[in-house]
Amino acid sequence: MPEVTRRDAFLRGARELLPAGPGVFAWGLVTGVAMVKSGLTVGQALGLSLAAYAGSAQLAALPLIAAVAPVWLVTLTALVVNLRFVVYSAITRGHFAHLGAGRRLWLGYIVGDVMFVKFTTLLAREPDYPHRVPYYVGGAVCNWVLWQISSIVGILAADAIPATWGLELAGTLALIALIVPLCNRWPALGGVVVAGTVAVLTHALPLRLGLLAGMVSGMAAALWIESRLDARGSGS
Amino acid sequence: MEWQVWLSIAGITLSTFLARSTLLVAGSRLRLPPRVESALRFAPACALAAIVLPDLAYVQGVLQFDLHNARLLAGVVATVFFALTRSMTGTIGLGMCAYWALRYLAGP
Structure with a gap:
């Protein structure tokens, strides 16, 4: 090769x-x-x-x-x-x-x-x-x-x-196509749902801080889901 | 004022460099806690979701989480289509067509 x-x-x-x-x-x-x-x-x-x-x-x-x-x-x-x-x-x-x-x-x-x-x-x-x-x-x-x-x-x-x-909207649709393959496991999917929801709820924050709030809470949620799955996996 | 606009442009450029390059230039001198390193794996997906969802859910600054929101529906169509086909160009094309069709059907 x-x-x-x-x-x-x-x-x-x-x-x-x-x-x-x-x-x-x-x-x-x-x-x-x-x-x-x-x-x-x-x-x-x-x-x-x-x-x-x-x-x-x-x-x-x-x-x-x-x-x-x-x-x-x-x-x-x-x-x-x-x-x-x-x-x-x-x-x-x-x-x-x-x-x-x-x-x-x-x-x-x-x-x-x-x-x-x-x-x-x-x-x-x-x-x-x-x-x-x-x-x-x-x-x-x-x-x-x-x-x-x-x-x-x-x-x-x-x-x-x-x-x-x-x-x-075309730019947003391109981002959707990037997100979908990243959600191939439960922690990532959960993180994405939490990130999107928190960003929607905190949209009124100044300086577009809602984006940051959504991202950080999504990452924390993904980590938490992963630790729960690991705990369950090793406990069985 | 003309000069103030150019100063603002310089300021935005500075913020681009500060946000994107500070950690890179600092390099490996900086150590992060393992939990933070581990959480970073989810950063791209979570950042994109935090951009996309508010963008679709808000219409002219008002939350519209229902079937009358053509952008939101087009986003759902695009998500399903991409999950089935993995075609990005097709997803963008179909999503835009769905958006325009939905708006046309809703009337002026």
Whole structure:
């Protein structure tokens, strides 16, 4: 069997992201439109998309920017909406530990929800896969390119895309398709149900803290269910 | 004010780096308790669920957990379809068609 090269791994990472492409694209498009409709100039919207690369944080910050809120509040809001990535980086840090600090900085910057789930799926299925970092970068670059192209199209064509189409749903549907395979065992399924329910109930919290509340309680619930199942298994 | 918008954009960019790269740059110097390490396995699924469910259940800021919520129904259709077929592109396509059809049937 021919050896897997770093190039193969990069291309595989990119290829495995593509099925989610329509969802990522629709989401970027809607974010681009939303930035212009909230009052940003085309230049500012392009700058925000290319520099921040943070879909949900960008959307959460828009009303604050429009209201000329203080810069620290805008930054804090974006930081809180981004907090799930702190948890993601706790998972990846062991795999990047051998790299230089500069590389690690950029590997963190390019992470996205969809490519991250693909990456953790690879780690679970093929724990000995040799070129994890090129695989990660392949998925991340593919994600970045799709996102930026769609965002730029949305920014430039903001007036031609009516909000009534509800295109942002496509991004949510892509996330559903990512969640389903992760629920293959009881603890994960229970965690997902608790996370979703708590997030719905705490939706009114400021700074989108409901997302964080849902995630943390879901993780705790999954851990608890797992310990109960283990206790039952070893007791029999 | 123009400059304040650009400062805000810089602030959002800073928050991207802070959230995503701080732990990576700190590297393996940081040790987490085993229970926390163990809970991290469930983080992606739980984070996505905490994004998706409120997104489907709230219509213009109001909780609408019933059969009149076209987004919620489209989400259910997409979940069932993906569980059966494992086709992501098909799931997105069918889910969007279901959403548009449901809205059309509900009338203006």
